Amino acid sequence: MTDLAALGWAGLPDGEAPRGWFPGRISRVDRRWCTLLTADGELRIRLTGEPVCSGDWVLASIGAYGPRLERVLPRRTALVRADPGQDTVGQIVAANADTVAVVESVEPTPNAGRLERLLALAWASGAKALVVLAKSDLASEPVLLAAHLEASVPGLAVHPVSAVTGDGIGVLAEECAWGRTLALVGASGAGKSSLVNALVGRPVMNTAEIRGGRGRHTTTFRALVPVPGGGAVIDTPGLRAVGMAESSGAGVDAAFADIVVLASLCRHGDCRHDERAEGCAVVAALERGELARRRFDAWRRLRHDVAVQTDPRAARRAVAEVFRQRRVRRQHRGKY
Incomplete structure (x- = not known):
């Protein structure tokens, strides 16, 4: 059973659904299949039409051949990246997030250029954007490190957070409170999955240590995870190359x-x-x-x-x- 209102469901924007159709939210997409969260529980549905991503609200039905996606509802926000070097309008990373948190790790040294690029994507999504300095327990003076990063990117507020000690987790918990969705984006090994586990209160995403100063790919898929007593958090795979999509111009101006x-x-x-x-x-x-x-x-x-x-x-x-x-x-x- 899933409380769709807790995940942000506010009803159909254009009246009632056809008879037999019901709402749900995409939790995970695996090639031609997706996991759908509905009021009656999870459904695995084969994809045959319009592409979907984690966070999408959809209408589905159950027919003679099993569950079927009928319609993808309009997205309030969309985190979009372009594949570098390709002529494309962009790939949707996460949908319907209220806040996009750009996660930058204490180790290796935070990269201001990467932060600016990801921040531009976050602002372009239409959601609220914030910056998290993860693994703050590994720094002797995380507040000073955050201040140094803020100085390199004027107008930026950086929040030191540790999934190990719990310091700063409250900042993120507010962004995925009841009815709200928080999306995490950052490089491999930045600590996104550990933050998801801390917010949920139990291990739900695989984590791994950084080797040789480089992040390891642990999350290879996008996943929306309900937060107990709250809304949801979306974990995304680490982005090594981040291209600006056609819709990113406003995000660049904001960053x-x-x-x-x-x-x-x-x-x-x-x-x-x-x-x-x-x-x-x-x-x-x-x-x-x-x-x-x-x-x-x-x-x-x-x-x-x-x-x-x-x-x-x-x-x-x-x-x-x-x-x-x-x-x-x-x-x-x-x-x-």
């Missing part, structure tokens, strides 16, 4: 809000934000040291990735601009 504000102050609306741009507020901030070159370069890369997915011609222009910028910097260095 780099400080640069977006600077760009709005440029003298020209079509400013390219390079050394030749007269009256460019972004370049001025770089020269004054108020904007880190690493962060500026990361912003340009993500904007390029979005352009690749959105407009092939814009992608070619962006690539040409990157090479032009490199030539300008080499010439500039050669003068001194």
